[in-house]
Amino acid sequence: MMKQQIPRLIVLVFGAFLLFQFFVPHESSEWIYEFLLDWTIIIGVFALAVGIWSLFNVHVEKIKTKKFGWKYSYVTVIGFVGMVTFGFTSQNGQEWGWFFPFVAAVLLTVLMIVQAGATKGNALPFLGAAAFFALCATVIAWLDTTWSFYFQTSVPLQSFMFRRMFDNILISLHATTFSLLAFFIASAAYRAFRARNIMASLLLLAALVVMSRFNPYLEPIFGEHVSRLSNWLMNVPNLAAQRAVIMGIGLGMVATALKVVLGIERNYMGKG
């Protein structure tokens, strides 16, 4: 009952409400509507904790079972803890004081806790060490005035270390991973664009036409016709097919959503 019926009821009630809200321009419906949207955001906040917990679980597990490449899990943990520390502290003045020793102490504390979780034997020594490092960190935080915790304002998001980690590590990793696509597209095109059957050939030809249209160098070779053809491709068959696909997707989504609201489709919700 509590495990099955109530969730189903919740889905039905809120789903139906938002369904009808769309047709009710009245203020009061707007109120509740905006209100529900806020709720979702707020619930999302708590998901943060769930995610982080799972992240740590996975890596502790990896280290515990000495799974292939387990050593690298430490890298993840260190990166995480370091970044979080930077994300909640900020300098008061210009010089650093004991900030980095503090970060190190925090890192060691967490590592020790991870180790305690991962070890098969006696976890006590690790916990002891963790306690010790935690103590060091507290002492430093207590005595050092060159930096301080910011739990009130989002100053740390602009703080030096946080910005640097973001700009120099996160961004370059992000952009580079993305840029691998350039190469993968080339290899994918080379491997897959072969006129095996009529469908593959159509795919291949359309791609070639469009690619050569965007290439002014091929203009003299193929002349006006290619660019006209590719414009036609983009504006006529493309338009038609996209429209068909969009309608299909819309249909599928509406059907799925309806099934969910009506409780016909409830596979997404656990049983037992």
Place this chain on the structure above:
Amino acid sequence: MRHKLKLVLVLVLCAWTTAAAQTDTALGDSVSAAPALPPPLPVTNLQAFDTDNDHGHAITLTWEKSADDGAGENSVLAYEVFRWFPFQVDVVDALRKSVSETRDAVRAFRIDLPRAENALHELSEDPGKLRTIRFNVARPSDSTFELTVDYAIRALEDTIAFMRENAPILKNRTKPLQQDLEKALARLPQAHANYPKDGEWRSLGKALVGSTTYTNTGSKETTADGFFPDYADLYYRVEAVTVDESIRSEAATVGPVQSRGQWFHTGKVPVLGFVLMFFVFTLTFVQMAKKGANLYVRPLSGIEAVDDAIGRATEMGRPILYLLGIGTATDVSTIASFSILGRVAKRVAEYQTSIIVPCYDPIVMAVAQEVVKSSYLDAARADDYKQESVFFVTNYQFAYVAAVNGIMLRERPATNIYMGKFMAESLLLAETGTLAGSIQIAGTDEIAQIPFFIVACDYTLIGEELYAASAYLGREPVLLGSLKAQDWAKVVIMAVALIGMLGTALGWPAFAQMFQVTG
């Protein structure tokens, strides 16, 4: 033509007035010599009513053009619209202003006080920091003034004392002010009802020549300046104005009129129609299916591949990698993917092979764990279920990609199944999967990504097929029934499209207009 006329008119008038001025100075009362333009005729049939299909807080005015609109020399240039405001409105505005100002002041204090204290602390510790402290001290403006440490310290102390003293006072003022504001707002309708006592006409703006309608809309937020009260008697008047602001028709007045929100948006009837259609279709066919009408579904190669793929994984003793994409639990495609995951996990449990589900969003992870767990329960292998097999990676697109690529190359899954919402990462993942030599089955509703999956994967579910997949795998009559409903909806679309096209071709736009959704 009309504009040219206006221009001429303006020039003439300007010339004339200047001339008049000169003659004025020359000889006493020759102004009367100037024939004053007769005012234009007023607008007729002025009507005011609540704007339809809105949440209230708006009134629409309509009128018929003044007879002089676009006519000869006293042509109308614009229609100026006025509304009658009770003075109570000013009271409300004033209160609102002071509330917000007090709030800002309190807030400013809260932010500056700690800064000042910190600066004072630093300064008293080490006077050398005079240039670096993060607080600009109040100082005389003349350039010769040299800032000294003791001056700065004194100034800081004064500032801090002042703030400490005033912050609480201000804070205590906000609540009563707030209450006054609410009281004042409550009195507004009454004040409007007092028309024409204790109020005045105020201009709302001008509607250009030729226009016959004007909408006066305002904010629904009582805290916003442009607050527009609902259920209050409002009075409007419209005057036709000529080139010369002073020459205007007498006013046409209308009122009282009240604005209110509607409970049904008539512009959205077509949507409602389709919703009902869907509803009926789905229920009908689900009922039919339950009664056991056998429903044919055409084979989808992508779906059939799933079973073989799981079998293959079992033979090779390698895991199956299932990716839900980077959608959140709020995307329908992700929800569809959940139910596919359920089916797949059930098979996996039956074949006693293993499944890996790295997740991009914690909520998605939570749901996925529930799904996989319950599938293992269905397969009566609850104890084979490992919570760690469904885990959260990171909520950052390309970090997720990097991690999953790593998994592909190290765990070497026999099969990769991509179902759900995929963006730029589609090809990055699929190419790595090919490199790792896995069988790949993909399905997404991101049109832009389908080509990449088609190119790099062995089987691809295109768009709607993704939503059909769970019904295919489940083979439950109920779900097959809903598939049937989708097909019938397609038939309706085609019919409508055909009729609509013929309609537009044969000059029958009414039909097409039925599908114009407004607002």
Place this chain on the structure above:
Amino acid sequence: MSRLAVVVFVIICAAFALSWAVRASVTEGDHAMRDAFLVTLSAFMTLAIMSFMYRDNPYYKFAEHLFVGISAAYWMCVGFWSTIVGNLVPRISENLSDFFKVPYSGGGLDFDLFFLAYRYFYMIPIVLGILLLMRLVPKAGWISRWPLAFIVGTFAGLNLIRYLQSDFINQISATFVPLFVEWHGFGDFFGQLSLAADGQFLAMMTNLVIFLGVICGLIYFFFSKEHVGWFGGASRFGIWILMITFGASFGYTVMGRISLLVGRLTFLFRDWLGIIS
């Protein structure tokens, strides 16, 4: 760790140390060393990821795991500040808003709903959130289905309507293309029949193709009818049109993707090596 790996490692370290030194010597400003280090660091990250194209290797593994850790942390910090502090706090309590130094937005909304101050209703999502946290308790995990059900239900309802209107009705009404463009009867039509790109004939052909394309595309997506006979033909035509579209879209994409690479090249050659100005 084989000898070769060690050698490679040493060489790489040396190379980057060198580049750091060179960079520092050409960077001006009082933090030359630091800035040079940061540039070199991100260059290392860039190359580490790129090395994946050759094959999986320790440097990629390192970069990958670091990426995961840091990005998760970043996501958490931003989430904390933008959502908890930015959205939740200002709505629930004035004192908390004071503490977090964000303006209390409850001010204007501070009216009573069902004899209860509006802001108390924000306790509901908080409770739901706590229920979500119950996942971490093995026994009470099932209760986390309530918030999940809330989110899924809400958005199922929202999306249902949203896609019905945008992906559906708007698209249908968009297919109402006039089949007879500026039609003045057959005589007129054949009188000035031309194949010019902007001619009447081509315009009509275009509209016809679009219309047929949509219909056949939809037919391809029919699940509950066997694709044989004319129906099968139509669906085949539909899938052909789809394939053409996907091909075109692929070709179009190749453009954009190269530009990402350009971005990285700019970084490597201008910002790091300083070869190109």
Place this chain on the structure above:
Amino acid sequence: MNIFERLMQLDRRWVFLLLAIVCVITYASSFEVPILVEPEVRSIFQFIDTLPKGSVVFVPMDYDPGSMAELHPMTYAIVEQCWRKEFKVLITALSQNGPGMADQAIREIVDSLKVPKTYNGVSYPAREIVNGVDYAFLGYKPYPAIVILGMGQNFRLPFPLDYYGTPLDSLPMMRDIQNYSDIACAINISGTNATDYWISYGQGRFGFPLAIGVTGVSTAQYYPYLGSRQIFGIMGGMLGAAEYEELADNAGNAKDAMRVQLSAHLVIIAFVIMGNVGFFATMRKRKRGLAEGGR
């Protein structure tokens, strides 16, 4: 094993290598490439160009550094054009890692406005761009769909404060801007699926003029919306950006990058052709092999 079979089983790393070499070489060299402008880009340019002075242009920069290379040029060209023509610009960044980058971009454009310039023969004086007067930057909030809907009610709903922590009401330009009904148009420059939300939640529900600048990959996907007039223009990827720069007569990174793109294109096309040549050559052989096997 003849040349064609080798061609068929060519290791993809060779493809990578060749592509990399070509890109680097063309990147290092410098030559102009011709640009052909599409109508769907021109329409955006003309819409903005013909707006009256002081109108509010809403530019949601919903992309993150990943698609910077492609989309930044669009932002630069458009925002600069707006400020040159003395419009007010409203900016959001509904992508998690967008805000920092958007902020930096705004600063750079502000600097570029400090010098007088001549575009398409019209010369504009230098302008001092003031935050809160000429532009407001609202920053980032998660869940784009919700934020977009919220802004339709009132910008203050999702963004009580702007990116720099100032309450919206204390920004001069936001005084008379409540929601979408107060903006002239929205140019959504997006590398995420936020564009879908802009079309269906934003334009669909509130019906303001919307144009989009998207990454090359998603361009094709949005053409139907152009057909159904839900958007009045599309800029597709680097090419679209280059075209806009061409129109605005304001050459930037896009036109440089086109060079590399075009040559990389040629390489890929060459590989595709090679692959097919190999495919057909070996196919004949495969057939023969089968026939012999049959005999």
